């Protein structure tokens with residue numbers, strides 16, 4: 158069900174709170190949302206005393222966990238610096254994201270305009286909506302890295318952020334506020350880690366195990382209210398709280414933005430943000446939202462309380478990846494599935510279709526790309542095309558680890574227990590060693606864990622799904638054939654909205670002249686086009702064994718017409734799981750331990 162969400166992106170490189178000396182001279186920002194243009198934020202900065210090395214005002218080139226080039230400097234205009242008497246000081250834009258102030262010691266105030274990322278067209282590198290900014294008549298979404306910057310050498314300076322907005326707007330954020338609603342952050346990273354949603358919002362809060370969970374919702378036509386979401390999500394909060402042995406933070410905020418598109422969610426340390434389509438909250442949609450929320454909230458454990466030294470500090474200019482993305486994102490995605498199953502939020506059958514879908518998505522990714530390599534390449538073009546598999550194979554590997562650990566401990570100490578032990582050992586302040594973590598993980602679990610890591614995290618071996626699920630008395634079949642038959646076209650086709658291309662040509666179609674890679678320009682003389690698409694789908698879905706369909710394909714020698722006959726094949730299904738009725742008592746006991754309800 159999660160494919161409805163095109164990209165769930167996560168801040169794997171989250172803000173890690175560190176002990177910081179309180180600064181008497183915070184940088185005071187004001188973000189004005191009441192300017193003449195609804196697409197532009199007006200920013201002013203009251204500058205504390207700058208030294209000569211603080212002469213660069215830096216905008217973000219990227220942000221934690223977004224794994225994309227953002228270059229916020231692209232959205233900035235009219236950047237000006239002033240001295241104490243209001244006289245302008247010379248400023249030079251030395252790079253897309255850097256403004257150099259010529260006499261930094263004199264500067265007292267900076268002003269600039271920054272366009273919202275949602276509605277501002279860009280030629281390349283569009284920014285994920287949940288990581289961007291939006292300003293409309295009745296609401297705004299603020300991700301601080303898209304609006305504010307920092308002076309070089311002062312990334313860790315205290316920040317005070319004032320917001321100017323229409324009087325009736327409500328503000329939702331995990332940031333603490335003080336007098337006049339000014340928001341505080343101990344440094345730039347913390348501010349970036351805490352998005353702000355404001356406008357015509359509904360609000361709901363609930364106590365979950367002694368911790369406060371708050372929901373703020375913007376819904377375009379007021380269809381979805383925070384109280385509705387709270388009712389629907391209460392059980393997933395309770396299940397997640399149980400799964401992690403009690404939330405490690407006191408307050409958690411969920412920001413929901415319901416409008417025209419399902420885009421995804423972005424997780425932060427103390428909050429998460431969801432950009433979703435405004436449609437009625439039916440059961441399937443609630444399941445989807447709950448699954449994503451379980452994932453985002455589990456990030457409280459990893460990476461927030463379990464991470465390597467590599468991700469401890471975020472570099473907004475040149476971020477460096479950690480090889481342990483399998484842990485931050487893979488284990489988290491696995492945990493969200495187990496929370497849903499063990500929390501009784503989905504049935505075992507629904508769980509099976511979830512992993513079946515993950516196996517199918519894994520198949521369309523690069524089979525040679527290990528999870529370790531995927532992590533290391535995350536910021537590159539090659540890595541970006543494969544990144545989505547961290548939520549598929551990345552979640553299946555921890556599933557194998559969990560089964561192994563439960564088997565070796567008589568059902569007592571699975572992956573959940575090990576991860577919670579580790580998060581207590583390390584916590585938010587104390588990173589593990591990027592290089593030695595695998596060894597530690599094996600040492601504290603079981604020697605056989607080494608094999609799983611070598612083959613399926615460092616390597617890209619086929620996953621032993623059948624062998625591992627058999628331990629639980631669950632049969633896995635990569636394909637199941639049924640008794641009944643369905644029409645067989647004899648080849649596959651892919652349609653990207655413009656072009657229809659032939660794939661997987663089987664024997665009969667090959668005999669009839671079709672070739673893999675043929676571009677189909679017409680079917681039964683109806684041209685392939687977006688407008689004709691419904692009619693074409695009707696033809697392809699209506700075929701019966703014995704029918705003939707005429708394809709016009711484009712070849713070097715010109716258009717060629719091919720009459721293709723429809724055959725017959727047995728109906729089949731990929732990646733099928735079912736419970737073995739004759740499983741041994743030992744396997745049944747392990748299965749019970751594996752799916753036992755959270756207490």
Ligand SMILES: [Zn+2]
Nearest residue numbers: 167424486489
């Ligand atoms: Zn995530």
